[in-house]
Amino acid sequence: MTELDTTAKLDDYEDEDIFDVVVKLEKSFGLKFDKNAFFHIKTFGDLFDVFESHISYEHRDDCTKQQAFYRVRKAIASTLQISRNNIQLDTKLSDLFPSRDRRQKAKEFKRAVGTDIKILTYPGWLALTFVIGFLLSLAAFFYDWKIALSGIVFFLSAIKIAEKLGKTLDFQTVRELTDKLARENYVDVRRTKGTFNKQELLQTIIDTFSNDLAIEKAYLTREATFSWTKSTATNSGLASVGHDEQNIS
Numbered sequence: 001m002t003e004l005d006t007t008a009k010l011d012d013y014e015d016e017d018i019f020d021v022v023v024k025l026e027k028s029f030g031l032k033f034d035k036n037a038f039f040h041i042k043t044f045g046d047l048f049d050v051f052e053s054h055i056s057y058e059h060r061d062d063c064t065k066q067q068a069f070y071r072v073r074k075a076i077a078s079t080l081q082i083s084r085n086n087i088q089l090d091t092k093l094s095d096l097f098p099s100r101d102r103r104q105k106a107k108e109f110k111r112a113v114g115t116d117i118k119i120l121t122y123p124g125w126l127a128l129t130f131v132i133g134f135l136l137s138l139a140a141f142f143y144d145w146k147i148a149l150s151g152i153v154f155f156l157s158a159i160k161i162a163e164k165l166g167k168t169l170d171f172q173t174v175r176e177l178t179d180k181l182a183r184e185n186y187v188d189v190r191r192t193k194g195t196f197n198k199q200e201l202l203q204t205i206i207d208t209f210s211n212d213l214a215i216e217k218a219y220l221t222r223e224a225t226f227s228w229t230k231s232t233a234t235n236s237g238l239a240s241v242g243h244d245e246q247n248i249s
């Protein structure tokens with residue numbers, strides 16, 4: 001059995017999970033979809049075709065990731081008052097943002113880069129503690145709903161506080177930060193507004209699904225199917241999620 005055989009695939013995820021990724025891509029590409037735009041999609045290729053058909057930007061054959069790197073480098077240099085020459089793709093963020101004043105510098109970087117990109121989080125062990133505590137609180141509903149509700153409120157509040165005060169870097173290198181910026185803020189980091197690179201569209205969609213759902217890119221082919229194709233229900237595609245208020249828009 002190969003390593004790919006043990007990893008997640010596209011059809012392992014429910015439509016709500018796919019919906020979340022689509023909304024993120026919608027924001028990144030500056031699109032607005034009708035609620036029925038994805039009604040008949042069955043494969044990853046179908047989803048890509050919907051995105052491609054809705055993009056009307058002018059094609060420019062330039063690299064968005066390169067432009068994202070320039071923006072990141074400029075923002076870091078401005079925030080830390082250092083030369084841009086000291087900032088390379090493989091530069092470790094821990095070397096640029098020491099723990100002592102990391103939260104303050106992260107805020108200054110966010111303002112300088114011009115997007116709401118999050119670079120700090122809290123330690124993994126703390127995240128695991130929150131998950132276990134939250135699950136135990138849910139289980140407590142079988143015994144005492146007051147205790148369960150108190151536990152849920154406590155852990156949700158603790159998560160918000162941890163997110164606000166966290167000092168752990170969410171990325172290791174400038175390259176990882178650049179990739180996230182280009183992936184989640186595609187149209188915003190383009191040097192010329194109202195443009196895109198046709199050759200980057202598919203790869204950006206693949207990168208986002210792979211990063212957010214932990215799916216090997218080798219599985220994200222045009223023929224890869226979504227979980228709802230296994231259902232015999234009349235409704236199909238993301239329209240079956242029932243987000244009438246949100247309409248993926």
